Amino acid sequence: MLLFPAALIGDTSLLSLGVLGLVAAFAAIDDVSVGQTWFGQPLVIALITGFFCGDPMTGLAIGLPLQLVLAGNLPVGQTFTGDSGVALTAAVAAACLSGRVFVPDLEQVGFADLGLLGWIILAGGLLSALGHPIIQAERKANGLLMLQGHKTLRDGSLVRMEAIHLRCLATTFGRGFVLVMLYLLLLMKLWLPAYVYLPGKIHQALGMLPLLLPGLGVGTMIDRYGLRKGWAWLLAGLLIMLALAALGV
């Protein structure tokens, strides 16, 4: 399974793929299963992936707009949405491994490359959405495995309970590892090469995506807290930053 994408991606070494697999597995497991340290958040995991690929700035350029637009997603029980950690690992790794370099300052990216940045960000979002039913399936499988624990209620075997719990954890870890390999293959062999075949207007629209996403993210957060309730605090933050910008900070 692991050799398959490695061979197709070409000059990418098995070791670097292994490291990326571990990063994605960590993101998957941190997001909801173990610790919840928030290292698995989109921006942080994008930076970590960029760091391992030798270009944390590209991680920042891809992770920042997605973190803002995904800020309203909370990893709480049944409301858990998407699989952003694994998706971001794949998106940043695909950009770095294929030699694409981005910076978070969109002015410096230039409009020509903004389209490609938007294309990669779109891939990150779509892969996160694709991960959602996979996580739900995993949770259904957890439920089926959990029911096997009823045997322990009859025979008192604690080892069985521990084995079931470990199997669930291993499944989450394995999901992160395997999915990032498949996503990388998809992005590097299909998604990124397809960009040049898109019409100019689509390039232009994709170029606007990184510019519009922070606005939507901010709008979501304002909606979450309620504009009427929190306008004074929001305005305070807004004015401080505008004043700093006017001072050239």
Next chain:
Amino acid sequence: MSNGSTLPETDVPRLSRWLQWRIFVRSLALQGSWNGQRMQNLGLLVTFFPWLRRQHWDINRDRLFCRRYFEYFNTNPYLANLLIGGLIRLETEHAARGEDPTLMARRFRDSLCRAFASLGDQLFWLGLRPALTMALCLLGMYGLIKPIFLIVAVFAALQLFLRFWALGRSYELGLDIVDLINHPHWHRAISWTKRAAMVLTGAVAGRYLSSVGNWDFMAGKGLLWVGMALGIGLPLILRRRLPGEALLGLALGLALLLSFAI
């Protein structure tokens, strides 16, 4: 709260550091086998095993213990140890007296898990997490990578320490842990973290708006301002909490509209 069922301090065996550590490590994976039917039940049960194994009970008592905690259980993972320590204390006391703790444990677990779930959701998911996310994004907008890692690392270390401490503290308090929930600090902390999140959201909006002014490379910049205003306004107009992935689809639709309008 003083409860008649609590043994005098001197009669309760101490929770050794090693045992506390082993329970703590397992408690980190409380959600590892999360399922839609009974949520964190298996995670909770497995967390107790280091303590259970030390009791050297016969199979029948182990079986009954598992039955007690195999039921539905769901709480906030960051505050769960406040409950887990209390439950271990309750089990220890009942074991020392040779009583069946089933009814008391069920009542204690079910009432406190809801209370901690509610407090934890307000404090962590609606307060601290959005505040930290916005702080990280603000730093990211300035291209500052090291402080981002520093903030996340400090948060991770602090929450792990608090979870370890909470286990020991709740074991000490036993059923009196209930008093902790009534403390006004919780609600103060919730309201201040939410305010911090709002200020930081405003700051991110300010940084975003000031950077849009510099995007001279954009053709049809006026339309981009319209798009941006629509972007910020859409979640408020829709009045529906859409997942981020759906918002990305909305942004793409908006970008396509603008692109064909320019």
